[in-house]
Amino acid sequence: MAEEFNVLVVDDEDDFRETLVKRLKIRSLNVWGAASGQKALDLMDEMVFDVVVLDVKMPGLDGIETLREMKKKKPLTEVILLTGHASIESGIEGIKLGAFDYMMKPVNIDELLDKMRQAFERKVIHEEQP
């Protein structure tokens, strides 16, 4: 197992978010959940997250806007976008805005873990070279 890092899962679908949080926790990650974009941004003020898993389609502040705000607050935090839906465009837009990558739901837990580790590595590299 790689070193532990802090993960925030943002998704309005409670069943999905809670289960994913539990599953990541037993994989030795420090995981938090947020039910909306606004709650996620609030949480980011309190603590530091290495990787954020962010659902694109949410009521209120949607994934893309949340991403934009996050990048303003903590530019080094890596974001992986999850889309339940056709919009590869929004995935691409997300990457342009600084997201690490996007994945389509339903997502395989091992693939997601791989992505998260890669994201964390990139964050570490970015931190080492200011």
Add this chain to the structure above:
Amino acid sequence: MEEKYYKKLWWKIVFTTLGFSLIPLFALGITIYYQFSVSYTAKIIENLKTLVENRRSSMDLFFDERVSQLVTVANTHTLKQLGEETYLNKIFKTMQTRSQSFIDIGIIDQEGNHLAYIGPYPDLKEVNYKNEDWFESVLSKGVYISDVFMGFRKFPHFIIAVMSREGGKTWILRATINSDIIENVVRAAQIGKKGDAFIINKRNILQTAPRFSGELFGHPQTPDFSKTVETLVEEIVLDGENNFFAATEISNAKWILVIKEDPKEQLTPLLKARYIAVILFLAGILIIVIGTLLTTRSMMNKLIRIDREKAVSEDMVIQSSKMAALGKMAAGIAHEINNPLAVIGEKAGWIKDLLAEEDVAKSKNLKEFEDAVRKIEYHVERTKKVTHRLLGFARRMEPTLERVDVNKTLNDTVDFLENESKYRNIDIQVDFQPDLPKIMSDSSQLQQIFLNIINNAIDAIDKGGEIRIKTTHVPKNNEIMIEVTDNGPGISKENINKIFDPFFTTKEVGKGTGLGLSIVYSIIEKLGGRIMVASEFGQGTTFTIYLPVKE
């Protein structure tokens, strides 16, 4: 149905064109012919009038001369002088030197007795004329010209008698004139082969022998002109034939000169004109009819072609709007399914995680739990594939454009499928145009199209067959054409319109999603091309793809 419509349209165009062309032609032809005919007939009538009046003048002149000759003799000599036959003979000889037409001459007193007679019939001297009609007439009018008659002499002649007074005595100078002279004058007016001329008196009795129209002293076999005063020219149908008649009165003799003309002879130039007009007219009709038929045929062909093109393009519009609507629906459904599917997947994953923990591991049904969870995950994965393909179908990603060598892309695809086709004993033949221009397109999307189409062909053939792939540049629209032909079972008529519809498949349940060709269709449309399919059931199928070269 369509055939009937075109047939009807054809007739309509042909009739309208012919009508508008032929009606003016008819009108022009008839008017010109009519005008020509009228003026030509008028000219003939004019000529005939001139002729008859000319003859009449000759006749009048002849009679005037004879009468004045006799009047002169009567007035310049005394009855006593003329009563002597030797003297009368001298005068008669003098008259005959001027004109051979006088046959004899006689002097008659008011009692009707011949006082003197010179001529070939001396017996006439004994005849008393007192009771003859002409005797009364000459006494009352002074001058008398008789009708032609045979008389005692047995040849046609007529007499001119003039009255003279001397003191209280009235006497008459009478001369007989051979009507040969008149015959000659009249005969000169008998024109052509069928023309006729004759003289009748006021009782419609012939005074000269006509050529055809009757016998001397009989009634002519023509309409009755005996009441004619002014010159008249008429066109009269006689025995079913048209004839021109001209008649005029010879004033001295109270006779009527009649000239008959056969219009067939006189009108020959007119008939010739009519003949030429009819030939020109028929030629005109022929040219117009041929022209109309040719024009109409080319017009109809053009129309049919345009109609077909329109039908094809309408088909394509319908197809593409159908695809757009279905795409939206597919995206909506996929999205709605994906979110709950994600939850199911996570929950199953969580169960799997928990099963790995110790206390649960001791459960006797652990194997069953594991099996169930694995099945759930497997089917989530399967459903995910469907929804992701659906989204792939619906997504509106702009293709990335680059120069693509279609021949090379096709070759790569064929190489990729080589194992599969060899295994199934399918021969893939390629016929690529070597100098095929490179096109601006998206190579990976093109690869997906070709893979799909060729894979379909392989699946259609199943085992043992041939696939032919051909590329051609079509300079007309500057596009390239790719034809993929298989000799598989073909597509039935009821299926061929549905093959590009999403979820339409003839494969077994679970083997095909029915999305392959609809994705192909939407990709080609996005790349600015079009795809067509032609299939003969039992013979095979050809997919034809057109892609723009785009400079």
